[in-house]
Amino acid sequence: MTSHPFDEAMALRACGDHLYTGTTHPAYAGFVGPFGGVTAAAALRAVLVHPLRKGRPISMTLNYAAAIAEGTFVIEAKPARTNRSTQHWTLAVRQGDATVAVGVALFGTRRNTWSRSELVPPQAAAAESVPRADDSGREPCVERYEMRFLEGAFPTKWDGCDTGSSRTCMWVRDNPPRPLDYCSLAAVSDAFFPRIWCRRRDKVPVGTMTMTLIFHASIEELRAHGDDHLLAEARSRGFNQGYSDQTAHLWGSDRRLLLTHHQVAYYRS
Amino acid sequence: MTSHPFDEAMALRACGDHLYTGTTHPAYAGFVGPFGGVTAAAALRAVLVHPLRKGRPISMTLNYAAAIAEGTFVIEAKPARTNRSTQHWTLAVRQGDATVAVGVALFGTRRNTWSRSELVPPQAAAAESVPRADDSGREPCVERYEMRFLEGAFPTKWDGCDTGSSRTCMWVRDNPPRPLDYCSLAAVSDAFFPRIWCRRRDKVPVGTMTMTLIFHASIEELRAHGDDHLLAEARSRGFNQGYSDQTAHLWGSDRRLLLTHHQVAYYRS
Numbered sequence: 360m361t362s363h364p365f366d367e368a369m370a371l372r373a374c375g376d377h378l379y380t381g382t383t384h385p386a387y388a389g390f391v392g393p394f395g396g397v398t399a400a401a402a403l404r405a406v407l408v409h410p411l412r413k414g415r416p417i418s419m420t421l422n423y424a425a426a427i428a429e430g431t432f433v434i435e436a437k438p439a440r441t442n443r444s445t446q447h448w449t450l451a452v453r454q455g456d457a458t459v460a461v462g463v464a465l466f467g468t469r470r471n472t473w474s475r476s477e478l479v480p481p482q483a484a485a486a487e488s489v490p491r492a493d494d495s496g497r498e499p500c501v502e503r504y505e506m507r508f509l510e511g512a513f514p515t516k517w518d519g520c521d522t523g524s525s526r527t528c529m530w531v532r533d534n535p536p537r538p539l540d541y542c543s544l545a546a547v548s549d550a551f552f553p554r555i556w557c558r559r560r561d562k563v564p565v566g567t568m569t570m571t572l573i574f575h576a577s578i579e580e581l582r583a584h585g586d587d588h589l590l591a592e593a594r595s596r597g598f599n600q601g602y603s604d605q606t607a608h609l610w611g612s613d614r615r616l617l618l619t620h621h622q623v624a625y626y627r628s
Numbered sequence: 629m630t631s632h633p634f635d636e637a638m639a640l641r642a643c644g645d646h647l648y649t650g651t652t653h654p655a656y657a658g659f660v661g662p663f664g665g666v667t668a669a670a671a672l673r674a675v676l677v678h679p680l681r682k683g684r685p686i687s688m689t690l691n692y693a694a695a696i697a698e699g700t701f702v703i704e705a706k707p708a709r710t711n712r713s714t715q716h717w718t719l720a721v722r723q724g725d726a727t728v729a730v731g732v733a734l735f736g737t738r739r740n741t742w743s744r745s746e747l748v749p750p751q752a753a754a755a756e757s758v759p760r761a762d763d764s765g766r767e768p769c770v771e772r773y774e775m776r777f778l779e780g781a782f783p784t785k786w787d788g789c790d791t792g793s794s795r796t797c798m799w800v801r802d803n804p805p806r807p808l809d810y811c812s813l814a815a816v817s818d819a820f821f822p823r824i825w826c827r828r829r830d831k832v833p834v835g836t837m838t839m840t841l842i843f844h845a846s847i848e849e850l851r852a853h854g855d856d857h858l859l860a861e862a863r864s865r866g867f868n869q870g871y872s873d874q875t876a877h878l879w880g881s882d883r884r885l886l887l888t889h890h891q892v893a894y895y896r897s
């Protein structure tokens with residue numbers, strides 16, 4: 360049995376106090392450098408494997424400060440404060456002398472409390488009944504995700520038409536399928552193509568500048584999901600003077616909200 | 629003419645490389661320590677007054693690592709990376725030897741581009757026609773905001789009833805009115821009372837753990853707003869095992885989206 364490319368991409372080696380080194384993986388090459396979702400996942404993993412880590416991911420923000428080159432990188436994950444049931448981390452990703460990403464993460468212990476979902480997932484035909492998107496000729500990282508579009512599919516023509524909507528809804532999971540964990544959930548949440556491409560069918564230059572992930576699920580809930588399809592929707596609130604936002608929701612197969620993803624991207628248009 | 633309490637709360641003094649000291653303001657005392665919105669605003673202000681700052685706020689995340697005591701604090705705001713049109717910052721707030729908050733901020737230059745709003749603001753009666761909420765007997769920071777509730781008002785009874793909705797919609801502005809700027813916009817976005825109190829009418833212990841602000845507006849758009857009422861709505865996606873999220877939107881009087889606020893709070897229930 361060969362290893363999954365995602366597990367290869369998540370391989371980190373301790374290289375000093377709070378320092379972990381990893382290497383970009385060709386299977387996750389994106390349209391401008393390595394896929395940002397995997398960079399975020401690697402930073403999250405640095406905390407997860409840190410010997411001082413307590414609890415599980417609650418939230419994480421990573422700011423992409425510069426284009427990441429193919430090759431090795433070093434993640435610094437430092438505990439800034441450890442409380443009884445929460446822990447705060449600072450994150451930095453470096454290549455040589457260059458800082459390419461900075462961030463913070465919040466870990467915590469979940470407790471049995473009154474709990475309710477309030478956001479209802481969209482109605483969706485069963486994953487198996489939705490045709491799988493053709494990813495031939497796309498970037499390697501696109502091939503790493505099995506996508507079945509319900510709305511807002513990747514454009515088949517680039518006519519610059521303002522569609523009036525930046526919403527995409529899809530079933531998505533790793534390709535090949537792989538049991539879900541916090542890192543793979545972080546990565547897949549960034550699998551949406553740029554919202555301005557959806558809205559305008561115009562392949563303008565675009566890039567993610569900051570990403571905030573909010574983990575709603577416990578490790579047990581992620582394990583229960585296994586390698587099933589995730590229901591995922593993303594939308595921008597608007598595009599203003601070179602910056603747009605995007606919120607994505609990812610639900611498990613039992614209609615449970617697992618993760619919310621908020622990002623800001625730049626665009627040139 | 630006396631100064632506005634918000635301007636007093638924003639007073640910072642340089643005290644070393646990348647270091648600024650400030651003092652908590654009694655007018656913004658909250659129900660557990662100083663109002664978190666003003667702490668975020670002070671951290672943002674440290675970047676705004678920093679001599680190396682380029683551009684205007686695009687996004688900011690602040691993680692609240694510990695309760696902040698009344699008194700002085702020191703903000704460290706360091707430029708992590710400066711690009712041609714963007715700048716990345718790391719933030720830390722300390723009291724004595726204790727780290728009480730950590731974060732990151734993204735600043736950038738806005739450009740003339742194709743721009744569109746996609747999120748439509750809710751229909752709302754004119755601010756002047758909506759009764760002003762009674763803030764008598766509440767925390768000082770509550771008195772600092774003029775609130776006119778359209779939906780999901782502060783509960784008048786605590787009967788533990790599950791209302792089924794955590795949504796609040798209101799008109800809000802500084803009290804007394806004050807021209808809007810990036811710092812006051814950051815602060816007012818945190819003026820919503822805890823979402824679980826709205827949902828359950830049960831005053832359980834609660835606290836903000838992380839806050840991400842996405843600034844959609846240019847400085848010119850903020851100046852054009854002046855001291856008019858903001859239309860603001862907030863809602864939680866759900867409450868799970870001691871943690872809940874909240875997204876708030878703030879629109880200017882011309883129905884322009886000015887800021888999106890995402891946070892995670894803990895709750896005990």
